[in-house]
């Protein structure tokens with residue numbers, strides 16, 4: 001097989017692929033460059049690099065695209081299915097890393113860590129200004145989405161002594177319900193009820209037609225003043241203008257790892273009103289960026305490619 005890895009990928013796993021296949025590694029490929037790079041490859045591995053319809057149309061031999069991560073929203077799956085190209089993801093392998101980041105953002109916001117650090121780095125001591133934390137223990141935390149990341153976050157939030165809540169949803173599998181019970185999650189009827197009940201709302205659902213702008217003006221009208229919103233899932237889940245209004249009107253604060261219009265490759269300027277807002281503790285879509293998570297994702301990616309090479313029918317998106 002000819003494989004192009006168009007994003008950073010751990011060396012050990014690259015070598016495993018290269019031992020059995022013709023494998024090229026071009027981790028700095030941008031979405032704009034991809035269409036000119038794909039000729040002759042039958043498999044493509046990407047993490048953040050956007051795979052557009054134009055790139056897929058220009059690929060003369062491509063049969064498989066693997067997203068080394070959970071979401072496939074960076075890949076034009078409609079174009080892929082029109083062209084008969086399979087798209088696979090690697091869900092769950094980075095769940096703990098994402099949950100850890102959500103906890104880090106929660107504590108960082110509560111303790112105003114970003115401003116603390118900024119003041120100290122600027123040579124300023126202002127203990128009074130930074131002595132305003134409310135504390136996490138005993139707070140009500142709402143988890144939106146009880147997939148692998150949501151459950152991992154819920155478990156960790158409960159360990160801080162919070163009361164964890166989620167929305168009841170028909171058809172949840174037994175394993176999820178048992179884990180929810182072990183964690184002590186209590187269920188409310190719907191998302192507005194969750195917003196009214198909680199001091200913290202953490203988003204752990206994929207971006208789909210039904211979840212896009214889940215956090216909109218109507219929902220934000222329901223949240224309590226000072227609520228902390230955490231988004232380590234997808235930027236599209238939040239109406240960013242509405243969130244900024246709620247931050248200004250009701251003192252809502254937010255831990256945001258993902259943005260609606262975030263760059264998908266490289267480094268450079270990022271003009272985002274949300275990222276720049278003083279009520280936001282923002283990060284660079286780094287939820288999955290731990291060595292542990294990237295190792296696990298890469299190992300699973302290699303396994304999927306080997307299955308494909310061996311002719312196994314893949315469970316693709």
Ligand code: MLT
Nearest residue numbers: 047069070071094285288
């Ligand atoms: C995911 O979809 O799992 C993450 O967004 C992946 C990533 O940032 O690598």
